[in-house]
Amino acid sequence: MKYYFLALVLTAMSIKGLAQDKNEQAYRKASAEIKQQVFAWDKPQFHVRDIPKEYANASKVVIARHTELTSESKSGIAFYFGGIGSKRELNILEIVREVIKLNDKAAVEYYSELAFTKFARTSGFYTSEKLSTYVGIRIIKPNGKVTEINADDVVLTRDDPKNKKAKIAVPNLEPGDIIDYYIASDQQLVNEQGAKEYRILLFDDAPILNLSFHGELGKKMAILYRSYNNAPDLKIGKNNDKEIIIDVQKDNIPAYETALWIAPARQLPFIRMSISLGYSGLGAKYNGTRRPGEILKLENENEILDDIAQDYSESYYYNYWLLAGRKQYGEIEKTAQKKAKQMGLKYKDLTDDEKAALLFYTFRGALMGFDINRLSETLNIGSREYNGAAFPLFAIMKVAGMEPAILLSEHNRGYRLKDAMSRSDLQSLAYLPGSKKYFSINTIFDFPFKIPDFVEGVQNTKSITFSHPVAVGSMKKIAGMSNVATGPRIPASMAKDNLRQENLRLSINDDISTLRVKRNTILKGHYKLDAQQSLALYEDIYESERKSFGDKESLLEALEDGKKSKKYVEEVKNAFAEARKNQKTAFVNEAKEWFEQDVTDLKDHKVTSLGIRHTEPDFVYSSSFNLDGLVKKAGNNIIVEVGKIQGQPLSIKDNNRNRTIDVYMPFARGIEYVIELEIPIGYTVEGVQELNKNVSNETGLFIVEATTANNIITIKVKKHYTHNFEPAANFTKMLSFLDAADEWTNAKLLFKKAN
Structure with a gap:
C-alpha cells in the first residue's frame, strides 16, 4: 500500500x-x-x-x-x-x-x-x-x-x-x-462585474519629449471619463467594427514635483477612465451600469451625487427603515444603556453629545470584541480599517432619538467634490448638525468628535438626511428618500493640536561612546496613529475600555467563567504573553526609526496613556536605552552632536527649491523636544549659546532655547508647521525655518576635561 x-x-x-x-x-x-x-x-x-x-x-x-x-x-x-x-x-x-x-x-x-x-x-x-x-x-x-x-x-x-x-x-x-x-x-x-479604473498620466518627475496613448476597446465595453488639471480631452471615435478608439498625445512636458507635499488629484494633469463591460439588461438603470459601446464624459458633480444619494437611500431603507435593519442598531443602544447604569449614569438625562459619545464607544467595543476562533486577527485589531463607518454611526444615533446626518466631503488632498467619479472618491462622516459634532471610525483608536485629518478644512460638503417612503412600489421611490443639502465647512486643527513632545534626559555613558536616554513621549492629535498601531496591545486596550465601562470581570476572568471558553484560557494567556514580549521589539524599532541611530539595552518600556478616549486623548509612552552615534572622543575632551537628536530633518535639495505648485501637507503639526543633558563630572561645556536659534513666520517656526543650570544643559527645540496648506508663493518662507532645522543638525557641544 x-x-x-x-x-x-x-x-x-x-x-x-x-x-x-x-x-x-x-x-x-x-x-x-x-x-x-x-x-x-x-x-x-x-x-x-x-x-x-x-x-x-x-x-x-x-x-x-x-x-x-x-x-x-x-x-x-x-x-x-x-x-x-x-x-x-x-x-x-x-x-x-x-x-x-x-x-x-x-x-x-x-x-x-x-x-x-x-x-x-x-x-x-x-x-x-x-x-x-x-x-x-x-x-x-x-x-x-x-x-x-x-x-x-x-x-x-x-x-x-x-x-x-x-x-x-x-x-x-x-x-x-x-x-x-x-x-x-x-x-x-x-x-x-465591476469597473476597472485606468489613468493616463501626463506628468513625471523628469521632462518628457513625447507622450502618446492609443486604446482599442471592444464594442461591448463602456467608458466613463474625466480630464483633470488642464489635461487634454480624449480623442474618441469608433472603427468599422464599432470598437472604441482612444488617442492622446502631448509633447514637451516639463518635469513636475511629484514627491514632496503634493495632491496629484488637484495638481497634476491626467485623464481618468472607468472601463467596464457594458450591460443594458434588467435593472441596469438603477444599478448604474453603462450600455455597451457607451462613452460618457463626466462634467458636473450632480451625476455622481445622484448615484451616491441612491446608494444611501437603499442603505437607509433596507438597513434602517425596515424593522429588521433597525433592530440591530437598537441592540447597540440597549447595550449602551446597560453600560451607563454600570458607570453610574442616567442614560435618559444625557445630552445628545454625551449620549452620542457613549453610543460611539459601545459600537467601537463591539467592533473590537474578542473572538477566540480568530485569536491572531483579534490581537492585530489595530491594523483594521473601518472606512469611517458613517452609516452605522448615523443609524445608531438615529435609533436613539437624535437627528443626525451623513456628511459627504472631499478629501482635502484628493478629488474635489465636482471632480468625483465614484462614491469611493469622497469621504463620509456621521454628523450632528445641532452641536456641529463629527463622528468617524477609521481605526479602533478613533474617538467621538475627532475629525479625520483628510477632511480638515474642507469647504465643499453635502449633508444627507432621509425621509420615510410614502410607498414601497419601486426602486425609484427608494432613491427619492435622500435629501441632499449644502453642508458645513469642516474646521481644521492647529499645530498645537497635533504635537509630538519628546522629553529626554541624557547622560554620557562611561564608555564615552553612547548616551543613556530616559525618554517620555507625548503624541497629540493626528501624530498618534502610527505609534498606537505599533506599540499598543489589545489586552491593554480591552482592559482600559472594561474599566471605563465599569465592567467587573477582566477578559481572562470572563473566559474562565464561561463553560465553552474556559478551555481557551491558557491559549489566550500565552498569546498575551507573546504579544507583550514582542512589544519590546516594537519599542526598539520605533526608537531606531525616530532617532535614526542604533538603540541598545532598551528597558522600562511602557504605554502610560492609550489615547483612545476624548477625555484622555494623548498617547503617552516611555522607555530608557543607549543611543549610539552622537558621542565622540576628541583627545581628553568629548563632543556631543546634539543636533542629531532630531534624526535627519527634511532637507530641500536645490532642484526642489523653486516651487511653482501649492503645498498640500497632511495636517498642521509641531515637533518639540525638551532635552536635559547632564554635564559629566570633571568637565566644562562650550557651545551652549551657539545652540540658540529663532526663525519664524506665518508658515512655521524653528526655535531653539538653550540654558545651563545646576550642571544640566536644558535645550528646548520647537519646529511647527502652521497650516496643512500653503500657496506656492509661501514656499520661500517655509524654506527659512526648514533650512534652519536642517542646519541645526550640525549643532555640537564640547565638553572639556578640567585641568
Whole structure:
C-alpha cells in the first residue's frame, strides 16, 4: 500500500512539474512574440537622440513614452457546481514602452534593476483573474551600440502557483546611456462585474519629449471619463467594427514635483477612465451600469451625487427603515444603556453629545470584541480599517432619538467634490448638525468628535438626511428618500493640536561612546496613529475600555467563567504573553526609526496613556536605552552632536527649491523636544549659546532655547508647521525655518576635561 501511495505522490509531482514546464514554455513563447512586436513599432519618437539644451541638467529625460491598451470580451455558457450560468470573459492587454536618456548616477542606479509581477492569478466560485507580465530591455550606448538584456532570465522574489514576483538586473549602465524598455501586462478576467479604473498620466518627475496613448476597446465595453488639471480631452471615435478608439498625445512636458507635499488629484494633469463591460439588461438603470459601446464624459458633480444619494437611500431603507435593519442598531443602544447604569449614569438625562459619545464607544467595543476562533486577527485589531463607518454611526444615533446626518466631503488632498467619479472618491462622516459634532471610525483608536485629518478644512460638503417612503412600489421611490443639502465647512486643527513632545534626559555613558536616554513621549492629535498601531496591545486596550465601562470581570476572568471558553484560557494567556514580549521589539524599532541611530539595552518600556478616549486623548509612552552615534572622543575632551537628536530633518535639495505648485501637507503639526543633558563630572561645556536659534513666520517656526543650570544643559527645540496648506508663493518662507532645522543638525557641544 505504501508503495502505491508513493507512486501516486511521484506521479502527482511529475504532472505538476510537466504543467510548470508547459506554463513556462507558453510564457517564453508569448514573451518572444510580444518582444518582436513592440521593438518593431514604427514610431519616429523612439529614434530621437538629440536632447534639448534646457534639459541638459536633468537627471534623466524621457525621450518617448507610448502606451497601447486593448481589450476584447466574449460571452458563453459555463457549469458551476452542477448548475449552468453565463460566463463573460474580458481580456485587457497594456503595453508601455519608454526610451529614457540617463544623465547621472542617480538615474543609472534607479534603472539598474526593474521589478515586476511576472504572473499572478486569483480565483473564486464565479470570478477569476489571471495576470501575466512581460518585459523587454535594450541598452543603447552613446556610440550607437545596442545591447539586449534577456528579460526572461529573471530572479523570482516570490514563487507560488498564484503569484510570481520577479526582478531583473540591468548591468553595465552608465551616465549617457539610453534605456529602451517595455512592460506588457496581459490580464484575463472572468465574470468581472465591476469597473476597472485606468489613468493616463501626463506628468513625471523628469521632462518628457513625447507622450502618446492609443486604446482599442471592444464594442461591448463602456467608458466613463474625466480630464483633470488642464489635461487634454480624449480623442474618441469608433472603427468599422464599432470598437472604441482612444488617442492622446502631448509633447514637451516639463518635469513636475511629484514627491514632496503634493495632491496629484488637484495638481497634476491626467485623464481618468472607468472601463467596464457594458450591460443594458434588467435593472441596469438603477444599478448604474453603462450600455455597451457607451462613452460618457463626466462634467458636473450632480451625476455622481445622484448615484451616491441612491446608494444611501437603499442603505437607509433596507438597513434602517425596515424593522429588521433597525433592530440591530437598537441592540447597540440597549447595550449602551446597560453600560451607563454600570458607570453610574442616567442614560435618559444625557445630552445628545454625551449620549452620542457613549453610543460611539459601545459600537467601537463591539467592533473590537474578542473572538477566540480568530485569536491572531483579534490581537492585530489595530491594523483594521473601518472606512469611517458613517452609516452605522448615523443609524445608531438615529435609533436613539437624535437627528443626525451623513456628511459627504472631499478629501482635502484628493478629488474635489465636482471632480468625483465614484462614491469611493469622497469621504463620509456621521454628523450632528445641532452641536456641529463629527463622528468617524477609521481605526479602533478613533474617538467621538475627532475629525479625520483628510477632511480638515474642507469647504465643499453635502449633508444627507432621509425621509420615510410614502410607498414601497419601486426602486425609484427608494432613491427619492435622500435629501441632499449644502453642508458645513469642516474646521481644521492647529499645530498645537497635533504635537509630538519628546522629553529626554541624557547622560554620557562611561564608555564615552553612547548616551543613556530616559525618554517620555507625548503624541497629540493626528501624530498618534502610527505609534498606537505599533506599540499598543489589545489586552491593554480591552482592559482600559472594561474599566471605563465599569465592567467587573477582566477578559481572562470572563473566559474562565464561561463553560465553552474556559478551555481557551491558557491559549489566550500565552498569546498575551507573546504579544507583550514582542512589544519590546516594537519599542526598539520605533526608537531606531525616530532617532535614526542604533538603540541598545532598551528597558522600562511602557504605554502610560492609550489615547483612545476624548477625555484622555494623548498617547503617552516611555522607555530608557543607549543611543549610539552622537558621542565622540576628541583627545581628553568629548563632543556631543546634539543636533542629531532630531534624526535627519527634511532637507530641500536645490532642484526642489523653486516651487511653482501649492503645498498640500497632511495636517498642521509641531515637533518639540525638551532635552536635559547632564554635564559629566570633571568637565566644562562650550557651545551652549551657539545652540540658540529663532526663525519664524506665518508658515512655521524653528526655535531653539538653550540654558545651563545646576550642571544640566536644558535645550528646548520647537519646529511647527502652521497650516496643512500653503500657496506656492509661501514656499520661500517655509524654506527659512526648514533650512534652519536642517542646519541645526550640525549643532555640537564640547565638553572639556578640567585641568
